[in-house]
Amino acid sequence: MLKPITQLEFARAGKITPEMRSVADRERLDPEKVREEVAAGRMVIPANKVHLAGRLEPMGIGIAARCKVNANIGNSAVTSDLAGELEKLHTAVHFGADTVMDLSTGRNIDRIRAAIIAASPVPIGTVPIYQMLEELGGEIEEMRPQHFLDMVERQARQGVDYMTVHCGVKFEHLHLTTNRVTGIVSRGGSLIAKWMMVHRKQNPLYEHFDDLCDIMREHDVTWSLGDGMRPGSIADASDAAQFAELDVLGELTRRGQQRGTQVMVEGPGHIPIDQIQMNVEKEIEICNGAPFYVLGPLVTDFAPGYDHITSCIGAAMAGWYGAAMLCYVTPKEHLGLPEREDVKQGMIAYKIAAHAADIARKRPGVQDRDDALSRARFAFDWNEQFRLALDPETARAYHDETLPQDTFKSAQFCSMCGPKYCSMKITEEIRAMATEKPLGLIAELPLVAKS
Amino acid sequence: MLKPITQLEFARAGKITPEMRSVADRERLDPEKVREEVAAGRMVIPANKVHLAGRLEPMGIGIAARCKVNANIGNSAVTSDLAGELEKLHTAVHFGADTVMDLSTGRNIDRIRAAIIAASPVPIGTVPIYQMLEELGGEIEEMRPQHFLDMVERQARQGVDYMTVHCGVKFEHLHLTTNRVTGIVSRGGSLIAKWMMVHRKQNPLYEHFDDLCDIMREHDVTWSLGDGMRPGSIADASDAAQFAELDVLGELTRRGQQRGTQVMVEGPGHIPIDQIQMNVEKEIEICNGAPFYVLGPLVTDFAPGYDHITSCIGAAMAGWYGAAMLCYVTPKEHLGLPEREDVKQGMIAYKIAAHAADIARKRPGVQDRDDALSRARFAFDWNEQFRLALDPETARAYHDETLPQDTFKSAQFCSMCGPKYCSMKITEEIRAMATEKPLGLIAELPLVAKS
Numbered sequence: 047m048l049k050p051i052t053q054l055e056f057a058r059a060g061k062i063t064p065e066m067r068s069v070a071d072r073e074r075l076d077p078e079k080v081r082e083e084v085a086a087g088r089m090v091i092p093a094n095k096v097h098l099a100g101r102l103e104p105m106g107i108g109i110a111a112r113c114k115v116n117a118n119i120g121n122s123a124v125t126s127d128l129a130g131e132l133e134k135l136h137t138a139v140h141f142g143a144d145t146v147m148d149l150s151t152g153r154n155i156d157r158i159r160a161a162i163i164a165a166s167p168v169p170i171g172t173v174p175i176y177q178m179l180e181e182l183g184g185e186i187e188e189m190r191p192q193h194f195l196d197m198v199e200r201q202a203r204q205g206v207d208y209m210t211v212h213c214g215v216k217f218e219h220l221h222l223t224t225n226r227v228t229g230i231v232s233r234g235g236s237l238i239a240k241w242m243m244v245h246r247k248q249n250p251l252y253e254h255f256d257d258l259c260d261i262m263r264e265h266d267v268t269w270s271l272g273d274g275m276r277p278g279s280i281a282d283a284s285d286a287a288q289f290a291e292l293d294v295l296g297e298l299t300r301r302g303q304q305r306g307t308q309v310m311v312e313g314p315g316h317i318p319i320d321q322i323q324m325n326v327e328k329e330i331e332i333c334n335g336a337p338f339y340v341l342g343p344l345v346t347d348f349a350p351g352y353d354h355i356t357s358c359i360g361a362a363m364a365g366w367y368g369a370a371m372l373c374y375v376t377p378k379e380h381l382g383l384p385e386r387e388d389v390k391q392g393m394i395a396y397k398i399a400a401h402a403a404d405i406a407r408k409r410p411g412v413q414d415r416d417d418a419l420s421r422a423r424f425a426f427d428w429n430e431q432f433r434l435a436l437d438p439e440t441a442r443a444y445h446d447e448t449l450p451q452d453t454f455k456s457a458q459f460c461s462m463c464g465p466k467y468c469s470m471k472i473t474e475e476i477r478a479m480a481t482e483k484p485l486g487l488i489a490e491l492p493l494v495a496k497s
Numbered sequence: 498m499l500k501p502i503t504q505l506e507f508a509r510a511g512k513i514t515p516e517m518r519s520v521a522d523r524e525r526l527d528p529e530k531v532r533e534e535v536a537a538g539r540m541v542i543p544a545n546k547v548h549l550a551g552r553l554e555p556m557g558i559g560i561a562a563r564c565k566v567n568a569n570i571g572n573s574a575v576t577s578d579l580a581g582e583l584e585k586l587h588t589a590v591h592f593g594a595d596t597v598m599d600l601s602t603g604r605n606i607d608r609i610r611a612a613i614i615a616a617s618p619v620p621i622g623t624v625p626i627y628q629m630l631e632e633l634g635g636e637i638e639e640m641r642p643q644h645f646l647d648m649v650e651r652q653a654r655q656g657v658d659y660m661t662v663h664c665g666v667k668f669e670h671l672h673l674t675t676n677r678v679t680g681i682v683s684r685g686g687s688l689i690a691k692w693m694m695v696h697r698k699q700n701p702l703y704e705h706f707d708d709l710c711d712i713m714r715e716h717d718v719t720w721s722l723g724d725g726m727r728p729g730s731i732a733d734a735s736d737a738a739q740f741a742e743l744d745v746l747g748e749l750t751r752r753g754q755q756r757g758t759q760v761m762v763e764g765p766g767h768i769p770i771d772q773i774q775m776n777v778e779k780e781i782e783i784c785n786g787a788p789f790y791v792l793g794p795l796v797t798d799f800a801p802g803y804d805h806i807t808s809c810i811g812a813a814m815a816g817w818y819g820a821a822m823l824c825y826v827t828p829k830e831h832l833g834l835p836e837r838e839d840v841k842q843g844m845i846a847y848k849i850a851a852h853a854a855d856i857a858r859k860r861p862g863v864q865d866r867d868d869a870l871s872r873a874r875f876a877f878d879w880n881e882q883f884r885l886a887l888d889p890e891t892a893r894a895y896h897d898e899t900l901p902q903d904t905f906k907s908a909q910f911c912s913m914c915g916p917k918y919c920s921m922k923i924t925e926e927i928r929a930m931a932t933e934k935p936l937g938l939i940a941e942l943p944l945v946a947k948s
Contacts, residue, residue: 122915151918176918184917224931227868228875229924233914236923243930278921279871280856280864319817319857345813345853347867347874349845350882351891355806356849359813362796366770380874380882381895382912394800398807402796405731406770413731416798417678420730423798423831424679431801431831440802444832461833463684464573466635467602467627470729472687473680479694480675 057085069106096205120149141393169207215274222287228278235274276315337370365403508536520557547656571600592844620658666725673738679729686725727766747783788821816854
């Protein structure tokens with residue numbers, strides 16, 4: 047057996063690494079439990095050794111841990127710069143992003159990524175085919191396998207913690223997308239598909255999967271197996287193309303784990319509410335419990351401009367059913383590149399989704415904050431409510447729109463109901479009366495309805 | 498048998514009313530199916546004869562129909578006026594409210610309500626105890642049953658289509674709320690509870706249920722049986738108090754239907770994701786399929802300022818499981834009285850929830866708009882995407898932030914990915930190549946992976 051390099055290999059060798067211990071602390075789990083989950087491939091700890099030597103605070107993604115949220119940032123050819131991307135990183139982390147993907151496809155990719163990795167306490171993910179394509183001048187058909195291997199190695203050396211690679215898109219499955227409403231909507235997936243169509247050859251990333259594993263293993267970069275044929279509309283959800291690829295991802299999950307690399311699996315996208323449970327359970331079964339990292343899913347396509355909402359419904363449900371990480375969607379999805387405010391709105395919606403999933407899965411301690419906020423609400427402690435709120439500034443601003451004065455921070459009402467109609471205030475009065483004449487006795491009185 | 502007055506009585510007598518026919522048209526249902534659903538108590542058509550003679554366009558609420566959304570408007574003692582309330586009404590209807598509740602508790606209630614009913618094409622609901630309390634000078638303990646009966650009659654004569662009455666809060670169940678985190682959070686429920694505590698007597702609205710039925714029947718006002726002991730936090734969800742009241746509501750549903758009145762049943766409130774299905778199914782069973790009208794539910798309490806989002810997750814799921822109408826929650830919930838922009842944001846979130854539920858329940862034709870929008874998206878027809886969007890102005894504005902020029906309305910990309918990375922554009926190229934050498938043949942080539 048090789049000397050262990052990756053968290054997976056250490057876990058299999060029975061060793062609890064400092065990173066596993068750190069994850070156990072953050073998740074309120076036993077360190078041995080974390081080791082077991084990592085060894086079984088049900089949890090990944092994306093921690094490139096370069097980033098780990100920098101600011102990275104190790105975190106775990108898996109069904110035994112709290113549901114995580116990823117924020118996508120990055121420029122495009124049309125807009126954004128380094129300062130703007132760092133601002134998006136800080137905004138995402140401020141609002142609770144557990145990981146951040148830099149999807150830059152515009153200028154200065156290396157410089158932007160280096161700055162992001164240096165500044166980030168959370169794992170950074172990338173999609174290496176984007177930068178490779180930039181260096182090929184945008185001509186995907188020029189790609190040779192070595193181009194891709196080199197780019198993965200370069201990014202691994204920079205400290206990228208996990209990478210989306212579209213190894214699962216196979217030539218013999220492309221025809222399954224022919225009658226789709228929205229075709230192939232993964233950028234990486236469509237690029238690989240185009241390469242295969244031009245060359246009439248199998249996906250080189252699939253063909254070189256083992257070579258890629260060797261690079262990933264050396265730096266302990268975690269696989270995020272991309273779903274290049276995910277549905278781009280609910281019309282295309284759960285179709286043959288999607289599930290043909292999922293079977294390939296199942297095969298690659300096992301192969302990647304056998305070669306010592308940590309693996310998570312990406313999922314859709316656009317899925318109606320009634321198909322979400324089936325999708326999550328299918329991935330868990332086919333990929334042997336590897337952490338499922340879903341994009342939304344959007345549960346309707348009719349609300350561009352509000353896709354952080356259409357998708358956080360699906361994301362909350364997916365998290366409840368067992369997805370390990372939710373990739374946020376911002377209000378700008380399908381319309382333009384997200385800016386700082388969009389990052390914030392996407393993060394808020396997805397922290398809500400992930401937290402609601404954690405509550406439903408009864409993960410240890412997660413409901414404490416809700417209950418504390420509810421107690422503060424009942425006690426009319428407005429400042430404590432704001433303090434405990436996911437976004438204290440917004441909660442306070444909304445309250446203060448109508449009742450800004452300090453005196454109303456202890457008022458037994460707000461402008462919603464006004465002083466006479468506050469049910470919580472009335473409940474207090476009722477409880478005072480019940481203390482005088484206990485309700486327990488009253489309940490036993492022979493009170494019978496007339497009818 | 499009495500001469501039929503209400504939609505329920507006509508339906509039972511085998512008669513399809515013009516209102517049932519109108520509902521059938523709007524829902525793409527057979528008129529006989531609508532009649533059957535109304536006769537069985539599984540659908541209500543809230544249509545006060547006074548409002549019907551005015552601008553009301555009849556609509557149906559029930560599991561066989563599309564999932565509906567109610568918007569609450571109304572002033573409080575702290576803020577708002579007539580013009581502001583009419584603006585909220587128009588905003589709610591513009592964004593697709595199926596019904597509107599006027600919850601005014603401030604000044605000029607009669608005048609505001611008359612103006613709202615006169616202006617509204619959708620059914621108007623109220624909570625009569627609010628206005629009664631105003632007239633008692635805020636002293637609930639002064640209430641005699643006749644006060645309440647008179648107010649219900651007055652509002653029925655004005656044309657109110659449905660009324661929330663908290664008949665189900667019983668004296669012997671009050672003690673079940675004693676250890677709750679947030680006590681009683683229904684305004685009407687807490688007022689009735691206070692009255693019972695002061696007088697140590699049973700709920701007079703329960704005692705006079707049959708008398709109330711007679712008034713409701715005469716004007717065909719639909720019952721919205723209030724859930725006065727609904728949970729006000731996820732900590733209190735699905736507790737003994739909530740379900741003790743639900744049993745009473747089941748009894749009252751049957752009694753109300755026997756007396757010829759249409760009945761729907763209100764539901765929570767605050768429910769974790771994993772308890773929503775059980776809650777909906779329990780109501781359907783206990784209340785014999787009467788339409789379930791839920792408030793959210795919020796699936797977490799930690800995000801005041803974003804409760805339109807925390808609750809639309811629960812609402813979408815409730816709608817999928819079988820709730821017939823969703824009462825919206827605005828971003829201002831728990832913080833202040835909603836203004837016009839809050840009404841808009843609440844409506845958008847809830848139209849998304851209701852529509853996603855309709856798609857999941859496969860109601861006839863509901864996915865057509867999603868599919869048309871997806872086709873427009875794939876065809877890069879930006880103007881058509883905006884036209885089909887739930888909120889065209891916002892979708893267009895987001896797109897135009899980075900690419901405002903007219904020429905980009907037919908561009909094969911947006912600023913999110915830029916021209917080189919648009920997967921849909923690449924899919925078009927792939928399809929063009931596939932037309933030259935059909936993919937069907939390619940799929941049959943003996944392409945086998947190396948491994």
